[in-house]
Amino acid sequence: MSDNHNSAGGVPTTGHIWDDDLADFTNQPPKWWMLGLTASAIWVVVYWLMYPAIPLAINGTYFKGFGLPGSGQWTAIKELAEDQAVLDEVRKPYEDKLKDMTPAAILADTNLSEYVARSGKVLFSDNCAGCHGQNGVGTFQTGKFAEREKGYMAPILNDDDWLFGGEINTIHETIMGGRQGMMTPHKDMLSEKQIDDVTLYVKAMSEQGKDKADADASVAAGKQVFAESDCTACHGADAKGMPAMGSANLTDKIWRFDGSIEGIKQTITYGVNAGDNARVAVMPNFTEGGKLSAVEMKKLAVYVYKFGGGTPEAAPAAEAAPAAAN
Amino acid sequence: MNEPVRKRADEVVGVTSLYTEHQEWSTNLGDKTIHAKRMPGTFRTIKYFTESIWLFFFVGAYLRWDGKQAMMLDVNHRQFNFFNITILPQDIWMVSLLLLILAMTLFAVTSVASRVFCGYFCFQTAWVDLFTWVEEKIEGQPNQRHKLDAAPWTANKIGKKTVKHVIWLLISLLTGISATVWFEDAYQYWHDLMHFNLTIIEFSTLALFTLGTYGLAGFLREQTCLWLCPYARIQAVMADSQTILPAYDIARGEPRGKLRRGAPATDATQGDCIDCFQCVQVCPTGVDIRDGQQLGCITCGLCLDACDSIMDKLGRPRGLIRYASLDELEGRPVKKVYQHPRTFVYLTILLVALGGIVWGMTHLGSLKLRVDPERQPLYVRMSDGSIQNKYTFKVLNKTDHDVYVEVSAQFGIKDQKLIGNEQPKLLTHGRSTAFTIFVKAPEENILSETTKIEFHVSNTADPSMAAEYTSKFSAPKR
Known part of the structure; x- marks a missing residue:
């Protein structure tokens, strides 16, 4: 192969000789290669003028004034904005519709509610998951630092038990206006024994159902405390809670804070949002200060509803049985 | 396989024979354009037929079915349409089986009869054949073409070259268009093309295919087969001593020698090869088949036609260059086609893949x-x-x-x-x-x-x- 090409043919060498007889010819590189090299060098200058390259330049990082196509035009942030505009364009038909729709109407629209569920996921992660847990599974604190903190930080949103009601509009209201839990501490109203008794009764109601618990002789004392003290004022005579005031349903399997004997006792003794050692249960108001836009809150309402626990609007109040027990 | 046939007895043993080999070995680096001669013959005819399969490439996309394009690789909408079958990305696994089938067909055929694809079906072979056909019509026979290439730039030469390149570019353009229309509605594409309304992707695809065809078939030609194509390399592992391929019968041909006027028709001191170089002149890749099977040989069989025509003129039996296996040439017992386990392995894989596609097509579901x-x-x-x-x-x-x-x-x-x-x-x-x-x-x-x-x-x-x-x-x- 080499015999056919680059024969010495009078071409001088560089004059440097290795290993007795090896030397470099001073042959020119191929013409196409040299042209490419020159073109690249020219292009570097053009490129340098067209795109941001001089950090010290005033009013942008361009060398302006040559009128080259694109010079002084391109910035990374502008490119990002353009990409986002494309995305916004895709979303626009949906977003426009959402503006004038109620959450219930969005929920009824299959396509729209699928769209909302997707953007709702991001909103939920950013604003809600901190307390309610990713995907609304709840965050159970172990009470490592303070015993009163043992229990769920915020209600689980996947189940069908709601303190204030699980209808789409109620969920929407909760997000817009926030909620404040309340329960009187009983450490000064009831004796230690009475608190223990009523704790057992409440636990029995959840585990066996109210009717069986009522018939259970071993928790009779607690039943009496429940009926005679102020419990029924908020939780109702049937112990099913009142969504209007956000009191918990004590007869179902769901516990707002902690369903263990110690946990229930803790709640009864120190109450909720009531000073020392009390449970803390505050849902912030997301309208205030423009934390979320109206459309975003609608999206969240639909998203939360679709976790699977949402209560259909038409359901009779008695059956809707909200309230997350204790 | 690349060893030269001629070895001088005194040099076979010495290490210096390596240098002799090197001198005899010429490498086609494309510095000389190969103008192959076109000779009629059996394999030439076969080649015309097999190459015309590519006509379908030019017309297939215009077939309609139910008011839609019958065959469309609709990448824009992420689906392939074949008549009334629609293949969505979820069924794309079948395409991998299809590729497997194509690969195994290639392997099986190659194990039996060497590079049949290269010689008869390959688009590079077909397009180069078309381009050189055009060239011959305009510039004449190979010797005229060589002369024209060397001649100074007269008006005549410029005229001929211009006509040739314009025709080449038109063929390339048509190739580019035909390649594109398989991916979108063919008639709509022509409409857009006529109104200069192509998208940047459509335009660059067209440009890429047009210039690619023009460059590969017009200029690179056999260099593509020699230095660009990976299949030329793969084939070596699929051919063995049982594979039949165009081969020069050394025993019969050597020692070769020029035909001498008046010499007896059957000269015992000379082989049948009269060193007429017809086999080299017709070769589209410019190899000398008498050097043995080699990388440059695309096994198109054109040298067989050339040699047979000479043997006919000499009154000697045909087949000095013929499809033969290494076993046959070296006098070993020739096995039958079915005594070739490798081919059956290829065929089995092929059948399994085919079965998979048949299953897939019948279980597409709605x-x-x-x-x-x-x-x-x-x-x-x-x-x-x-x-x-x-x-x-x-x-x-x-x-x-x-x-x-x-x-x-x-x-x-x-x-x-x-x-x-x-x-x-x-x-x-x-x-x-x-x-x-x-x-x-x-x-x-x-x-x-x-x-x-x-x-x-x-x-x-x-x-x-x-x-x-x-x-x-x-x-x-x-």
Whole structure:
């Protein structure tokens, strides 16, 4: 192969000789290669003028004034904005519709509610998951630092038990206006024994159902405390809670804070949002200060509803049985 | 295989014979244009026929079926259309089987008869053949072409070259257009092309194919086969001593020598080869087949035609260059085609892949269901103590019309209840529709942490159009 090409043919060498007889010819590189090299060098200058390259330049990082196509035009942030505009364009038909729709109407629209569920996921992660847990599974604190903190930080949103009601509009209201839990501490109203008794009764109601618990002789004392003290004022005579005031349903399997004997006792003794050692249960108001836009809150309402626990609007109040027990 | 045939006896033993070999070995680096001679003959005819398969490439995209393009690789809409079959990305595994079939066909054929694809079917071979045919019509026979190439730039030469290149470019352009129209509506494409209304992608595809064809078939030619094409390299591992390929019969041909006037028709001191170089002159890649099988040989058989025509003139038997295996040439017993295990391995793989495609095509189905159980949380305890699981359904409707489906489940938990399937679900055609289904079951009936559950979707109007998917129901630890 080499015999056919680059024969010495009078071409001088560089004059440097290795290993007795090896030397470099001073042959020119191929013409196409040299042209490419020159073109690249020219292009570097053009490129340098067209795109941001001089950090010290005033009013942008361009060398302006040559009128080259694109010079002084391109910035990374502008490119990002353009990409986002494309995305916004895709979303626009949906977003426009959402503006004038109620959450219930969005929920009824299959396509729209699928769209909302997707953007709702991001909103939920950013604003809600901190307390309610990713995907609304709840965050159970172990009470490592303070015993009163043992229990769920915020209600689980996947189940069908709601303190204030699980209808789409109620969920929407909760997000817009926030909620404040309340329960009187009983450490000064009831004796230690009475608190223990009523704790057992409440636990029995959840585990066996109210009717069986009522018939259970071993928790009779607690039943009496429940009926005679102020419990029924908020939780109702049937112990099913009142969504209007956000009191918990004590007869179902769901516990707002902690369903263990110690946990229930803790709640009864120190109450909720009531000073020392009390449970803390505050849902912030997301309208205030423009934390979320109206459309975003609608999206969240639909998203939360679709976790699977949402209560259909038409359901009779008695059956809707909200309230997350204790 | 590349060893030269001629070896001087005194040099075979010495190390210096290596240098002799090197001197004899010429490498085609494309510094000289090869102008191959066109001779009629059996293999030339076969080649015309096999190459005309590519005519389908130019016309196939214009076939219509049901008012739509019959065959379209509709990348824009992520689907392939073949007559009334639509292949969506979910069925794309069949394409890998198709590729396997093509590869195995290539392997099997090559193991039997060497580079049949290269010589008779390859687009490079076909397009170069077409381009040189045009060249011959304009510039004349090979010797005239050589002369023209060397001649100064007269008006005549400029005229001929211009006409040639314009025709080449037109063929290339048509090739570019034909390659593009398989990927979108052919008639719409022509309409856009005529109005200079192509998108940047369409235009660059067209430019790429046009210039590619012009460069590869017009200028690079056999250099493509020699230095660019990977298949030329792969073929070596598929051919063995049983493979038949165009080969020069050394025993009969050597020692070669020029035909001398007046010499006896059968000169015992000379072989049958009269060193006329016809076999080299017709070769599209410019190799000398008498040097043995080599990389440059695309096994097109044109040298067989050339040699046979000379043997006919000399009154000697045909087949000095013929399709023969190494076994045959070296006098070993020749095995039958069916005594070639490798070919059967290739064929078996081919049949399995073919079976896969047949199965796939007959089981395309109209609905495709996929059910993803929610992973966080795996299950939810409801207020009445029951356990609820959430499933995301994705149903692909492969038909060309919207359908309603109803959802049901089998197995799972006793007394389980599906929530969210009260209304039939609308599935938009050609798309995947997603919806959520909940399954709620009493805790006392749940026997293990995970339970198999099988979901069904079926068309409300035609229950035979259905799909199922097996998933699982999760529950707290038992």
